[in-house]
Amino acid sequence: MLDARVTEGPLVSIDEPPKTREPDDWKTRLGRSATSVAALVDRGVLSAAELQLLDAVESRHKTFVSDYYLSLIDPADSNCPIRLQAIPDINELNDDGRIDPDPTGDNTHRVNQALIHRYPNRVLLTPTHICPMYCRYCFRKVALNEGQIRYQKAVPAALEYIASKDQIREVILSGGDPLILSNKRLGGLIDKLSSIKHVKRVRIHTRMPVTFPYRIDQQFIDALGVSHRIYLVTHFNHPRELTPLAESKLEMMRNAGISLANQSVLLRGVNDRPEILAELYNHLADVGVRPYYLHHLDPAPGTTHFRVSIQQGRTIYRDLLKLLAGPDRPRYVIEVPGGGGKVDVDSGAVIEMGQPGRYRMTSPLTGESIVWLDPSA
Numbered sequence: 388m389l390d391a392r393v394t395e396g397p398l399v400s401i402d403e404p405p406k407t408r409e410p411d412d413w414k415t416r417l418g419r420s421a422t423s424v425a426a427l428v429d430r431g432v433l434s435a436a437e438l439q440l441l442d443a444v445e446s447r448h449k450t451f452v453s454d455y456y457l458s459l460i461d462p463a464d465s466n467c468p469i470r471l472q473a474i475p476d477i478n479e480l481n482d483d484g485r486i487d488p489d490p491t492g493d494n495t496h497r498v499n500q501a502l503i504h505r506y507p508n509r510v511l512l513t514p515t516h517i518c519p520m521y522c523r524y525c526f527r528k529v530a531l532n533e534g535q536i537r538y539q540k541a542v543p544a545a546l547e548y549i550a551s552k553d554q555i556r557e558v559i560l561s562g563g564d565p566l567i568l569s570n571k572r573l574g575g576l577i578d579k580l581s582s583i584k585h586v587k588r589v590r591i592h593t594r595m596p597v598t599f600p601y602r603i604d605q606q607f608i609d610a611l612g613v614s615h616r617i618y619l620v621t622h623f624n625h626p627r628e629l630t631p632l633a634e635s636k637l638e639m640m641r642n643a644g645i646s647l648a649n650q651s652v653l654l655r656g657v658n659d660r661p662e663i664l665a666e667l668y669n670h671l672a673d674v675g676v677r678p679y680y681l682h683h684l685d686p687a688p689g690t691t692h693f694r695v696s697i698q699q700g701r702t703i704y705r706d707l708l709k710l711l712a713g714p715d716r717p718r719y720v721i722e723v724p725g726g727g728g729k730v731d732v733d734s735g736a737v738i739e740m741g742q743p744g745r746y747r748m749t750s751p752l753t754g755e756s757i758v759w760l761d762p763s764a
């Protein structure tokens with residue numbers, strides 16, 4: 388079974404009695420995940436000595452790694468990029484005092500527990516705070532650790548709000564990971580959104596095709612329904628995540644008519660080399676996934692060890708562009724602190740101000756300029 392902290396509440400996807408499940412269905416498989424540091428010790432991923440050391444990390448940031456994602460770790464490589472993304476690390480305690488628990492300003496634009504309205508024509512709907520893996524670099528780490536969303540109350544209110552604002556053309560489902568919802572709940576939510584006339588597209592952001600591809604099956608495809616309105620954004624960060632299983636699930640979704648794109652986060656030690664990113668984006672292009680964003684890491688608590696400076700990021704990106712054909716290039720973007728929207732890092736919207744690491748950024752939402760000190764410079 389899943390960890391009790393993860394399964395409580397009505398939003399949980401594992402909502403059928405175990406006896407009705409096939410032994411290899413996705414819920415049963417996900418139930419075999421490691422949900423604590425102790426479980427990672429049991430599986431030989433961490434040593435017994437690390438158990439106590441990581442106690443403080445675990446109390447701040449949840450642990451959850453599927454058997455599948457664990458199997459991608461190279462045990463001979465202590466800097467394995469898969470391991471770095473999934474396994475709790477003592478460096479997560481190294482906050483430096485220049486960190487905002489809400490680095491993208493979600494709370495500034497929050498309508499309710501499950502809805503954020505930042506841009507006029509689109510909203511972010513987060514029906515859950517549960518993920519099938521708690522990525523160690525996640526900018527929503529604090530929010531994910533703080534309780535859960537009350538689905539039955541927050542989501543209907545969010546739907547009412549969306550229906551009342553006819554400027555909203557797009558609803559972005561994020562989380563947590565929205566694919567942790569059961570097919571019944573996810574399909575019902577998409578049906579309700581599709582019945583709102585002015586909502587032209589539902590964009591789903593998920594890391595499930597990366598961390599737990601078993602989630603994608605025919606029942607999932609059926610639940611989404613074949614619609615040009617569905618757009619799914621995957622979050623592959625490293626070419627080793629594009630396994631034959633993941634590829635087959637991408638193909639399944641593509642064949643069902645779902646448009647696919649990918650966004651990555653630029654992460655120190657994981658993918659901060661142009662040739663790694665080029666391999667990833669070339670491979671994604673080969674399997675029909677369009678490039679979307681390469682994100683500069685938002686400075687969230689517990690993620691300092693993943694930071695790349697703006698200067699390094701620009702160099703990496705410029706070298707990456709030389710290795711990719713035009714249609715295969717992601718946009719390298721950063722969120723203007725405080726929820727000011729995304730801007731291209733290698734553009735006039737991010738200007739260095741004489742002193743190294745001091746930048747002026749202009750919000751595309753308000754036109755306001757802010758001065759920002761790069762914490763990694």
Ligand code: SF4
Nearest residue numbers: 518521522525563594
């Ligand atoms: S799946 Fe997404 S929301 Fe969940 S921990 Fe990973 S990056 Fe964060």
